[in-house]
Amino acid sequence: xxxxxxxxxxxxxxAITLAAPAGAADLEVTHWWTSGGEAAAVAEFAKxxxxxxxxxxxxxxxxxxxxxxxxxVSRITGGSPMAATQFNTGRQAEELVEAGLMRDFxxxxxxxxxxxxxxxxxxxxxxxxxxxVYCVPVNIHSWQWLWLSNKAFEDAGVPVPTNWDEFxxxxxxxxxxxxxxxxxxGQSWQTTGTFNVLIPAIAGKxxxxxxxxxxxxxxxxxxxxxxxxxxxxxxxxxxxxxxVQDWNQATNLVITGQAGGQIMGDWAQGEFQVAGxxxxxxxxxxxxxxxxxxxxxGGDSFYFPKLDDADKTAAQEVLASTMLNASTxxxxxxxxxxxxxxxxxxVSAANDCMxxxxxxxxxxxxxxxxxxxxxxxxxxxxxxxxxxxxxxxxMTPEEAQKRYAAIIASAD
Amino acid sequence: MSISGTxxxxxxxxxxxxxxxxxxxxxxxxxxxxxxxxxxxxxxxxFTNSKLLPRLKFxxxxxxxxxxxxxxxxxxxxxxxxYGVLSLIFSLVIGFILAALLDQKIRFESVFRxxxxxxxxxxxxxxxxxxxxxxxxxxxxxxxxxxxxxxxFNFNPLYDQQIVIYGILIAGLWQGTGLIMCLMxxxxxxxxxxxxxxxxxxxxxxxKTYLFIVIPMMRPVxxxxxxxxxxxxxxLYDLVVAQxxxxxxxxxxxxxxxxxxxxxxxxxxxQGFAASTMMLLSVAIIVVPWAYLEFGGKKRG
Numbered sequence: 001x002x003x004x005x006x007x008x009x010x011x012x013x014x015a016i017t018l019a020a021p022a023g024a025a026d027l028e029v030t031h032w033w034t035s036g037g038e039a040a041a042v043a044e045f046a047k048x049x050x051x052x053x054x055x056x057x058x059x060x061x062x063x064x065x066x067x068x069x070x071x072x073v074s075r076i077t078g079g080s081p082m083a084a085t086q087f088n089t090g091r092q093a094e095e096l097v098e099a100g101l102m103r104d105f106x107x108x109x110x111x112x113x114x115x116x117x118x119x120x121x122x123x124x125x126x127x128x129x130x131x132x133v134y135c136v137p138v139n140i141h142s143w144q145w146l147w148l149s150n151k152a153f154e155d156a157g158v159p160v161p162t163n164w165d166e167f168x169x170x171x172x173x174x175x176x177x178x179x180x181x182x183x184x185x186g187q188s189w190q191t192t193g194t195f196n197v198l199i200p201a202i203a204g205k206x207x208x209x210x211x212x213x214x215x216x217x218x219x220x221x222x223x224x225x226x227x228x229x230x231x232x233x234x235x236x237x238x239x240x241x242x243x244v245q246d247w248n249q250a251t252n253l254v255i256t257g258q259a260g261g262q263i264m265g266d267w268a269q270g271e272f273q274v275a276g277x278x279x280x281x282x283x284x285x286x287x288x289x290x291x292x293x294x295x296x297x298g299g300d301s302f303y304f305p306k307l308d309d310a311d312k313t314a315a316q317e318v319l320a321s322t323m324l325n326a327s328t329x330x331x332x333x334x335x336x337x338x339x340x341x342x343x344x345x346x347v348s349a350a351n352d353c354m355x356x357x358x359x360x361x362x363x364x365x366x367x368x369x370x371x372x373x374x375x376x377x378x379x380x381x382x383x384x385x386x387x388x389x390x391x392x393x394x395m396t397p398e399e400a401q402k403r404y405a406a407i408i409a410s411a412d
Numbered sequence: 413m414s415i416s417g418t419x420x421x422x423x424x425x426x427x428x429x430x431x432x433x434x435x436x437x438x439x440x441x442x443x444x445x446x447x448x449x450x451x452x453x454x455x456x457x458x459f460t461n462s463k464l465l466p467r468l469k470f471x472x473x474x475x476x477x478x479x480x481x482x483x484x485x486x487x488x489x490x491x492x493x494x495y496g497v498l499s500l501i502f503s504l505v506i507g508f509i510l511a512a513l514l515d516q517k518i519r520f521e522s523v524f525r526x527x528x529x530x531x532x533x534x535x536x537x538x539x540x541x542x543x544x545x546x547x548x549x550x551x552x553x554x555x556x557x558x559x560x561x562x563x564x565f566n567f568n569p570l571y572d573q574q575i576v577i578y579g580i581l582i583a584g585l586w587q588g589t590g591l592i593m594c595l596m597x598x599x600x601x602x603x604x605x606x607x608x609x610x611x612x613x614x615x616x617x618x619x620k621t622y623l624f625i626v627i628p629m630m631r632p633v634x635x636x637x638x639x640x641x642x643x644x645x646x647x648l649y650d651l652v653v654a655q656x657x658x659x660x661x662x663x664x665x666x667x668x669x670x671x672x673x674x675x676x677x678x679x680x681x682x683q684g685f686a687a688s689t690m691m692l693l694s695v696a697i698i699v700v701p702w703a704y705l706e707f708g709g710k711k712r713g
Contacts, residue, residue: 070676095464186659243571380678384484384662391661
């Protein structure tokens, strides 16, 4: 009796599946966007994709990229791939592509003319391996921002700095007023990020490219980078009292005026927005640390593993073009706090800081993101070095530079 | 019943206890394929330059050279040594003392036993997070003592590079000592009451009885305990991740975390395999001579 019922139920469920319109499919999409603003942004993708008659199955993995990426990679290599997955624009999925596990979207890209509207071109280049397009960039995030709390400087009785040197000079005054001059979270990627932002600001774009693009160890050991280490030493002293872990806790120190400033990517802007702060009035943003107006063009891309199911494979193409659709791009990026990858959409809703970024982008003052230039192995070694440097006052800049040069020399 | 003397051949050695052999076959296969096979595979690939995916492109000892030039690796080993030695000594000493105290036929023994064993029911992650809060200078022990009036009181292990490993040790001991106590208590209960009576008749002080009579008699219990503690030391990982995630500034890194980070975060399998092979080697150096002495020599009663 029970068996009959079970069989009937199974038969019924199969019938339902078969009855679904051909071509439509459920696609599982994995990503690590779990904070409030991020989840709202993802919902825009899901809404747009559901509207095409398919179904977005959300596969959010909590804990940030470093927790999520191992899960994603082991699912793909382990033979149970999702239909689409996020990675940072760059080299994180390089080997998966080389191993032939990812789908190639060259035809779709040519048909829709991705080359014509995705700007800067480096984004699509990051997705291209041997002339074939393997991923869809969805947003642009840049690292080179110094966020300053106007209240903290008011309390300390000094004017809000307009560049890095003034900020360093204001350090003692901030400290006297009981503030932490520079907030840096304890996670290692934040210290590396701070250093990587200091390079183009202190030593310029060329040095940045020589070190990270050409992996020139001589430049890494040279006097220009020595200056950067000097600046990092200043940053280290200014951040000595900052004992928070997460980046948003550090941002919160700036929002509440307990800290003078923070070097962090433009995603920090979402935190200021949520706290109801107004750019220019409550906080100040200095792209390129107010020295060299340069921003990097990192961000997130979606990769599509190869699947056996024909319906799902067809739906993957729909998802890819939905993500790049002009209206989806605007809706998604406004919620995410990032810049759309399309140069031809209306972003008048952007705030002051975002407009500064768009302006620099339009002028073409851009550098590639370190994720695009370095392997995860190199980034991880840099993380180990910088977290040690920033938390060990006895480690000299010279000593750190020697190890830095060795890492750059072994990078590939 | 005249089997003896007949010419029947003895059944082949292979088919003796056939049922038992068939029953243990899955376990033998698991041990061979998963443990030995996996170990061999790891060692072979530690000589390659495998990145995200394993590939057989041999690079000789490059991974090992790189491993032994990393200051993070040295810190990890040093931390594991400090943690290992101290955790071994303290869990045994504290565990034994607690057990000896509980063995004095006190009232509410089972209540105390439950209280002491309870931390063991918590996972390392929960233990680590709890102790992260307790040791947090802004609202943990330091804050409480300071608000009681000792303004200059300083107890901040998790944010001080020099002593961070002791902060982890405290949490580890808190979690693990209860189990050691229970094992010891079981051992003490196994000692014949007559031995105590005899010692008392001979006028031997209690502490001497413990040290020279009871402890030597508890040898098997101590060995079991040692193995349990040692296995807990080598796999030290989750406690560190929950309490400090290796910080501050990489001062509380441990080898298992190095392996995980390089295999999964840095997408460098070769480096992770090299590190895990070194871990296996160090365990083997300690365990093999000991096992040889313990099991290889003449059988003890």
